[in-house]
Structures are given as structure tokens and as C-alpha cells.
Amino acid sequence: MNTDLNPNPLVRFLGKPQREFTKADLVRYVRENGIEMINFRYPGADGRLKTLNFVIQDEEYLASILSCGERVDGSSLFPYIEAGASDLYVVPRYRTAFRNPFSEIPALDILCSYYTKEGTPLEMAPEQTxxxxxxxxxxxxxxxxxxxxxxxxxxxxxxxxxxxxxxxxxxxxxxxxxxxxxxxxxxxxxxxxxxxxxxxxxxxxxxxxxxxxxxxxxxxxxxxxxxxxxxxxxxxxxxxxxxxxxxxxxxxxxxxxxxxxxxxxxxxxxxxxxxxxxxxxxxxxxxxxxxxxxxxxxxxxxxxxxxxxxxxxxxxxxxxxxxxxxxxxxxxxxxxxxxxxxxxxxxxxxxxxxxxxxxxxxxxxxxxxxxxxxxxxxxxxxxxxxxxxxxxxxxxxxxxxxxxxxxxxxxxxxxxxxxxxxxxxxxxxxxxxxxxxxxxxxxxxxxxxxxxxxxxxxxxxxxxxxxxxxxxxxxxxxxxxxxxxxxxxxxxxxxxxxxx
Missing domain, CATH: 3.30.590.10 (Glutamine synthetase/guanido kinase, catalytic domain)
Structure with a gap:
């Protein structure tokens, strides 16, 4: 695949289509392009993207973010999730990564999917459905x-x-x-x-x-x-x-x-x-x-x-x-x-x-x-x-x-x-x-x-x-x-x- 004309700077830099992005690809892009922040984005029940910001501290922390995702309160995102059992994971999908066009701080944004405390896909989540x-x-x-x-x-x-x-x-x-x-x-x-x-x-x-x-x-x-x-x-x-x-x-x-x-x-x-x-x-x-x-x-x-x-x-x-x-x-x-x-x-x-x-x-x-x-x-x-x-x-x-x-x-x-x-x-x-x-x-x-x-x-x-x-x-x-x-x-x- 020739990526020279692709408008996505990650695709051009990595020389591969988005669906082939790996964790190692994103770490390399962050390291070699001065990226200072990672933003997780995920859909809520209102259809709009929600955001979780991470300042990159070192490569170990970056690898942890990309490997484990993070916890969020599902009951604040979806009205049909009970507050008593609402902890969810948001896990990044590497193929969705893109360079944030607005952030003054060089940032990489990644869309996430929802998972339960057992590590299984949240069956009620829009993207999992x-x-x-x-x-x-x-x-x-x-x-x-x-x-x-x-x-x-x-x-x-x-x-x-x-x-x-x-x-x-x-x-x-x-x-x-x-x-x-x-x-x-x-x-x-x-x-x-x-x-x-x-x-x-x-x-x-x-x-x-x-x-x-x-x-x-x-x-x-x-x-x-x-x-x-x-x-x-x-x-x-x-x-x-x-x-x-x-x-x-x-x-x-x-x-x-x-x-x-x-x-x-x-x-x-x-x-x-x-x-x-x-x-x-x-x-x-x-x-x-x-x-x-x-x-x-x-x-x-x-x-x-x-x-x-x-x-x-x-x-x-x-x-x-x-x-x-x-x-x-x-x-x-x-x-x-x-x-x-x-x-x-x-x-x-x-x-x-x-x-x-x-x-x-x-x-x-x-x-x-x-x-x-x-x-x-x-x-x-x-x-x-x-x-x-x-x-x-x-x-x-x-x-x-x-x-x-x-x-x-x-x-x-x-x-x-x-x-x-x-x-x-x-x-x-x-x-x-x-x-x-x-x-x-x-x-x-x-x-x-x-x-x-x-x-x-x-x-x-x-x-x-x-x-x-x-x-x-x-x-x-x-x-x-x-x-x-x-x-x-x-x-x-x-x-x-x-x-x-």
C-alpha cells in the first residue's frame, strides 16, 4: 500500500493503513514526534464523545495506558447502568488513533471500547452492539x-x-x-x-x-x-x-x-x-x-x-x-x-x-x-x-x-x-x-x-x-x-x- 498521499500523518509516518496499527507503532510515533499527551475518547448514551486525558510521563507509563486502558464510571455515561456496579474499563482501539488537530499540547487521540470488571465486552455498549x-x-x-x-x-x-x-x-x-x-x-x-x-x-x-x-x-x-x-x-x-x-x-x-x-x-x-x-x-x-x-x-x-x-x-x-x-x-x-x-x-x-x-x-x-x-x-x-x-x-x-x-x-x-x-x-x-x-x-x-x-x-x-x-x-x-x-x-x- 502506497501511503504517500494519505492525509493521516500516522499512516504516512508508519507506512501502513490504520487497521494495521499496533501498540508498538503508537509508542514509536509518540517517541519520534514529540507527543506529550494521550486522549481517550468514547461514546456516551447522548451520542457524543467523552474524554480522558493522560500526560505522558515516561515510556513505561505510556505502555501501561495503551495496554490496560483505564476505569470509568459507567452509571454517569449510561442511564441504564446501576451506580452500585458501574465500574467499567475503557480500552483503546489502536486502529482509531489520530493526531489531535486542535490541542496546543501535541496529543494523540484514540477511540475506546467498554469492558466489564470481568474483562468481557460490555454487552450494552453502543460500539460493542x-x-x-x-x-x-x-x-x-x-x-x-x-x-x-x-x-x-x-x-x-x-x-x-x-x-x-x-x-x-x-x-x-x-x-x-x-x-x-x-x-x-x-x-x-x-x-x-x-x-x-x-x-x-x-x-x-x-x-x-x-x-x-x-x-x-x-x-x-x-x-x-x-x-x-x-x-x-x-x-x-x-x-x-x-x-x-x-x-x-x-x-x-x-x-x-x-x-x-x-x-x-x-x-x-x-x-x-x-x-x-x-x-x-x-x-x-x-x-x-x-x-x-x-x-x-x-x-x-x-x-x-x-x-x-x-x-x-x-x-x-x-x-x-x-x-x-x-x-x-x-x-x-x-x-x-x-x-x-x-x-x-x-x-x-x-x-x-x-x-x-x-x-x-x-x-x-x-x-x-x-x-x-x-x-x-x-x-x-x-x-x-x-x-x-x-x-x-x-x-x-x-x-x-x-x-x-x-x-x-x-x-x-x-x-x-x-x-x-x-x-x-x-x-x-x-x-x-x-x-x-x-x-x-x-x-x-x-x-x-x-x-x-x-x-x-x-x-x-x-x-x-x-x-x-x-x-x-x-x-x-x-x-x-x-x-x-x-x-x-x-x-x-x-x-x-x-x-x-
Whole structure:
């Protein structure tokens, strides 16, 4: 592997990919690059990374940190862990190490996993749940699932009147009409240096001014990879975006709803089914495979309960309303943004011809485009618990692959029209709907819990804990209570502004 162009300084220095990092590699990097501090980072129940700092005293102390990890109070991190038996270990995963881009003290940051006092993986931990889900999928079906997220966020900064962009017309806008480009580009540089495998970044639809503030929506999209790596990349990216915003004096939010009548921020997740390192999503002719249809069936069947991990506060359900690009009905389609599961435009036809038409001197063979086809799950938003959401999607794929009539189930829920067009009302009326509140999401999780708990993937106490947190919002009749009261809607938006 040639590492010369890799943006991660550890990869370039060590000359190997991240997944091959060892303890000896990290000790060597620390010693030869003047690193003075180690930071452990690990996800809490709120979806945000927590931090434990270590000042390196000598090589023996460094080796101890990297070999043993450290103790933490689990009851302060997860509400479903009892205080009387809450001591946990956080143990570093060497492959996740990255150079901290913000610390004035040269520092190496490493993501950690949770272990019990017996030294076994904490079955309720988000990252361990995802790990189990991936293992069981492979054992039960022979498939792996690759995923990637579309991380949408708003940058909120002082209003600037030069070169104003049109309201809600910010999609792929360039400077000087897009004011957040430099922020996005710097964030992408830091995320890539931390190991994030970025596909691209761009400005998004959401763009408006309110009083003296400018609101600009952006998106950073990642490349498909295994779900554990994808989750790690997303939580680190969110930490980097927020920290960079704080350093530069602008606000950053992943909130599902930013204000009434404006585009909210989703966390669309693309998936591709893999077997033996090759795509199993499309057949030899480039069409969706029968196995891909079964995976789609699983996404649709478990969609109501997947909202428990991907839409985790009442503001989420202000985004999931009819006649928007955020879905409300359980169906799928091709390139159709009104559906829950979308099959984006692929490259099955004309890939080589297009590049040669645009570049007459090009005579290269047509590229292999099978890996470029994905299936997009569109309802999650920035409030999502990333590890549990991806674990849930892996479970859903397995569930669909194990359904006796999975392909037929999917075909029966295919929609080839805009379901919000009045001409197609009869199509909309025959479709099941997503939950409309956290309370309903919790109820659907509890009713479908067997699919998640099967084979020991989701711990029963974890499912109970997630449901209890959702139920505590008491939002069953929230939409009717809020009505069109903009002031009360904004109070709810502000309450969950920093979610996820």
C-alpha cells in the first residue's frame, strides 16, 4: 500500500493503513514526534464523545495506558447502568488513533471500547452492539454490509449582506454566495487527517437569514466501509466540526429541525451488500440483486423501530412530515426522494462512454462500477446514536435476508411515483407510516425488539433503556399541541439544538 498521499500523518509516518496499527507503532510515533499527551475518547448514551486525558510521563507509563486502558464510571455515561456496579474499563482501539488537530499540547487521540470488571465486552455498549451485529450478519448469512453517512449540518454565523444566496437555494452553491466553504474545507482536512474517508463535501439546500444571523447548511459525505469504521468516522467528524466551530466563533448544529419552514438536517445512510470483498448489491447486468431486495425488505420491515436509534428527540418528528424530502411512508423506489429507501442513480450503463465523450483523448477501459451502487436509508437525522443506528441497520439487513419472502415483500412496497403528488393519493393511502413521535417510536421498538435481541445482538436492558428515554419525552400528542405556534416550535428546536 502506497501511503504517500494519505492525509493521516500516522499512516504516512508508519507506512501502513490504520487497521494495521499496533501498540508498538503508537509508542514509536509518540517517541519520534514529540507527543506529550494521550486522549481517550468514547461514546456516551447522548451520542457524543467523552474524554480522558493522560500526560505522558515516561515510556513505561505510556505502555501501561495503551495496554490496560483505564476505569470509568459507567452509571454517569449510561442511564441504564446501576451506580452500585458501574465500574467499567475503557480500552483503546489502536486502529482509531489520530493526531489531535486542535490541542496546543501535541496529543494523540484514540477511540475506546467498554469492558466489564470481568474483562468481557460490555454487552450494552453502543460500539460493542455494532460489533456483535456485524459478526452475526456474517455468521448467519455470509454477507457483510458496508455503510456510509451523509453528515448534514448548519453553520450559524453573523449575517453578511454581500452576495446573498437565495433562500432555500443553497444546493452546491459556490463562493462568494456560499460563505461556509472555507470552514467546510478546513473541517474536511481535519477529518481526513483523523482517518475519515471522505467522498466529498458541498453546501446544501438550507440557506436563510434570521435577524442578524446567517444559517448555511452543508454536507460531508463519506465513502462506504465496514460499519464499525463508519461509525467511528462519523462521531469523530461531529466532534471536529463542533470544536472547529467553537475555535472560529461560529455555531454548528446537527439538529433535525433548525426553524419552521426550512430544511432540517438528516443523516442519510447508504449501504451496500458485500460477499468476499465484492458487491452483492447488483447482478451481472447491473440490476439490483435478489439479495439486495431482501436487505431492502429488512429495512422496510424494521423501519418503525429503527427510528428509535435514528430519530431520538421530539424535534426529529418535526422533520418527518409530509410533502418534504424527509420520508414519512414506508416504501422504496429508484432515485425518488419522497421514499424511505432510495436506490440512487448508478453507473450500470455508459460509465466508460461518458468519460470518453467528455475527454476525446481518453482511451482507457470502462471502470468497474459495481461498488458504486448503494441503497439509501433516508429517515435518520443528526440526533441519531450513530453506533446503535448502524447496528440496527445491520440487524435489519440480516432480518430481510432471513425472511422467507423477502424479495416479494420488497417488490410489494416499491413506489415509482412521487407519493405526495395528489394524482397518486391511492398509492400513499395503502402505505404504512413511520412513527410521528418519540413515544410511538418507543412503542414500535418494544413491539419489534425480538429482531434486535435475536442471537444476542442488542441486550434487553439496552432496548429497555432506549425505549424509556424516548418515552420520557411525553410527546405522543406533540404535533397537535404545537400546531402552527412558531414560538413553541422554536422553543423545542432550541432545546435540542446540540443533540447527537
Amino acid at each position: 455494532l460489533r456483535k451485529a456485524c459478526r452475526v450478519l456474517r455468521e448467519r448469512t455470509g454477507f457483510d454490509l458496508h455503510v456510509m453517512g451523509e453528515l448534514e449540518y448548519y453553520v450559524v454565523s453573523p449575517r453578511r449582506d454581500l452576495f446573498p444566496a437565495a433562500d432555500q437555494r443553497g444546493y452546491h452553491e459556490s463562493t462568494p454566495f456560499n460563505k461556509g466553504a472555507a470552514f467546510r474545507e478546513l473541517a474536511m482536512k481535519y477529518i481526513a487527517a483523523a482517518g475519515g474517508r471522505i467522498k466529498y463535501g458541498h453546501s446544501e439546500v438550507g440557506n436563510f437569514t434570521a435577524a442578524d444571523r446567517l444559517y448555511e447548511q452543508n454536507e460531508i459525505e463519506f465513502l462506504p466501509t465496514d460499519p464499525e469504521e463508519a461509525a467511528d468516522q462519523l462521531v469523530v467528524a461531529k466532534w471536529i466540526l463542533r470544536t472547529l466551530g467553537e475555535r472560529l466563533g461560529v455555531d454548528v448544529t446537527f439538529a433535525p429541525k433548525i426553524t419552521a419552514g426550512k430544511a432540517g438536517s438528516g443523516l442519510h445512510v447508504h449501504t451496500r451488500l458485500m460477499r468476499d470483498g465484492r458487491s452483492a448489491t447488483v447482478d451481472a447486468g447491473g440490476a439490483l440483486s435478489e439479495d439486495a431486495l431482501r436487505a431492502i425488505a429488512g429495512y422496510l420491515a424494521l423501519a418503525p423501530s429503527l427510528t428509535a436509534f435514528g430519530n431520538t428527540n421530539p424535534a426529529s418528528y418535526l422533520r418527518l412530515v409530509p410533502h418534504q424530502e424527509a420520508p414519512t411512508s414506508i416504501c422504496w423506489g429508484d432515485r425518488n426522494r419522497s421514499v424511505l429507501v432510495r436506490v440512487p442513480l448508478g453507473w450500470s450503463a455508459g460509465a466508460g462512454e461518458m468519460i470518453r465523450d467528455a475527454n476525446p483523448l481518453e482511451r482507457a477501459a470502462a471502470p468497474d462500477v459495481a461498488l458504486k451502487q448503494t441503497v439509501e436509508f433516508r429517515c435518520p437525522d443528526g440526533s441519531a446514536d450513530v453506533y446503535l443506528l448502524l447496528a440496527g441497520l445491520v440487524v435489519a439487513a440480516r432480518h430481510g435476508l432471513e425472511m422467507a419472502d423477502g424479495a416479494e415483500y420488497a417488490r410489494a412496497r416499491y413506489v415509482g411515483v412521487n407519493i405526495f403528488d395528489e394524482r397518486h393519493r391511492e398509492v400513499l393511502e395503502r402505505l404504512d407510516s413511520l412513527p410521528a413521535s418519540c413515544a410511538e417510536s418507543a412503542a414500535r421498538l418494544l413491539s419489534q425488539r425480538d429482531a434486535y435481541e435475536r442471537y444476542g445482538v442488542f441486550a434487553p436492558r439496552l432496548v429497555d433503556g432506549v425505549a424509556a428515554r424516548l418515552e420520557a419525552f411525553g410527546d405522543g400528542d406533540l404535533r397537535s399541541r404545537l400546531g402552527d405556534d412558531t414560538e413553541r416550535i422554536m422553543a423545542l428546536v432550541d432545546e435540542h439544538f446540540y443533540c447527537g
